[in-house]
Each structure stands twice: as C-alpha cells, then as structure tokens.
Amino acid sequence: MPEELDELVRHPKTSRPGEPMRPHNMVCFGCGEQSPRGLHLEMFAGEGFSVVAEMPVEHWMEGGPGVIHGGILSSAFDDVMGMTPRLIGPAAVTVHLQVDFMRPIPVGETLHLRAEILGKQGRKIYTEGVAHLGDPTTPVARAHGIFVTIDARKHFAEHVERSARADEFKAGKPQV
Numbered sequence: 168m169p170e171e172l173d174e175l176v177r178h179p180k181t182s183r184p185g186e187p188m189r190p191h192n193m194v195c196f197g198c199g200e201q202s203p204r205g206l207h208l209e210m211f212a213g214e215g216f217s218v219v220a221e222m223p224v225e226h227w228m229e230g231g232p233g234v235i236h237g238g239i240l241s242s243a244f245d246d247v248m249g250m251t252p253r254l255i256g257p258a259a260v261t262v263h264l265q266v267d268f269m270r271p272i273p274v275g276e277t278l279h280l281r282a283e284i285l286g287k288q289g290r291k292i293y294t295e296g297v298a299h300l301g302d303p304t305t306p307v308a309r310a311h312g313i314f315v316t317i318d319a320r321k322h323f324a325e326h327v328e329r330s331a332r333a334d335e336f337k338a339g340k341p342q343v
C-alpha cells in the first residue's frame with residue numbers, strides 16, 4: 168500500500184454501523200437475493216470503514232471432504248470487501264485479490280466475515296478481509312484486495328444487455 172493516502176470520509180447516505188448494506192445488484196453471485204445459485208450474503212455496515220457478514224457453510228460449498236472450497240471463500244471475500252467502497256462513495260471493482268487460507272473451514276460452521284478499508288489513493292481502495300468461526304481471536308482466513316472506482320453506468324454499458332436483469336437496467340433503473 169502506498170504511503171501517501173487520501174483522507175477517508177464516510178458518504179453521508181451510506182448505511183450506519185449495524186444497518187444493512189444494499190446489494191449492488193439483485194442477481195449478484197455474492198450478495199444478490201435473486202441470484203439462483205449465489206451465496207446470498209447479507210451485509211451490514213460495521214464500525215469505522217468496515218462491512219460484516221455471516222455465511223453458513225453448506226454442503227454445496229464443499230471442496231475438500233467436509234471443508235469449504237477455496238473459490239467459494241474467495242468469492243465471499245471479494246463481495247464483502249467489494250462492498251466497503253460504498254461506505255465512502257463511488258462503486259468500485261476488484262483489480263487484485265489475495266487470499267491466505269489459514270485453517271480448514273468445516274461444512275456446518277458459520278463463517279464470520281469482516282472487511283475494512285485500509286486506505287485510498289486516487290481511484291485505488293486498499294482493503295483487508297478477515298474470517299473466523301465465532302472466535303475473532305482465531306482467524307481462519309485473511310484477504311487483501313485492491314478495488315478501483317468506476318463510473319458504473321459507463322463501465323457496464325457494453326455488457327448490461329447480457330444481464331439477467333437487462334430489461335430493468337436498459338429501462339434506466341440502475342436501482343440495484
């Protein structure tokens with residue numbers, strides 16, 4: 168992370184600590200409640216510049232016998248960490264995601280995820296994610312990611328007609 172960082176300012180309209188964060192797209196694999204095969208993560212604003220979520224580890228998420236698949240864990244981190252830019256304003260997309268798998272994460276447990284903004288420089292937002300199984304002093308995974316702010320309308324303009332919700336988006340309802 169660079170040494171010279173911008174000041175972080177909470178967006179006046181973002182969720183307050185304890186309040187739900189609005190999904191960025193109802194069919195998002197991570198947080199969309201209408202995603203047919205998604206993680207259906209419900210996220211809440213935490214203290215400071217953080218977002219928290221809980222994810223029950225279900226059988227369909229299995230990778231090694233009885234434990235979570237690494238890609239599912241990475242997806243969960245991507246989405247929870249990807250929600251943090253909303254605390255300060257514009258939408259941002261992942262350009263870099265690094266995951267440390269520290270301990271096995273068994274099926275049947277509930278994964279507690281917390282993501283926070285470490286710093287911002289220009290369009291780049293540096294974030295960290297931590298996951299535990301109920302005891303915050305024993306993390307089972309950690310992630311670091313860089314998100315870059317975008318003009319969402321322009322960024323998705325070329326692809327939006329492939330969306331499961333293309334009609335709504337094209338009708339000018341970017342209400343997500």
Ligand SMILES: CCCCCCCC/C=C\CCCCCCCC(=O)SCCNC(=O)CCNC(=O)[C@H](O)C(C)(C)COP(=O)(O)OP(=O)(O)OC[C@H]1O[C@@H](n2cnc3c(N)ncnc32)[C@H](O)[C@@H]1OP(=O)(O)O
Pocket residue numbers: 191192245246249258259260261262263289290291313315317319320323324327336341343
């Ligand atoms: C009409 C429709 C309306 C719809 C409205 C819907 C609203 C929805 C809202 C919000 C959605 C949020 C969704 C979150 C979902 C969870 C997160 C994901 O899974 S996202 C999916 C995976 N990610 C991507 O698909 C990005 C693919 N990448 C790109 O498209 C480009 O790289 C982009 C646009 C992000 C940046 O490209 P450039 O050309 O604009 O800018 P450059 O100069 O390349 O990068 C900007 C800065 O970032 C650094 N950078 C870029 N990549 C880097 C990297 N890999 N590592 C480190 N730094 C990197 C660069 O060095 C540069 O830094 P320096 O400003 O010069 O200091």
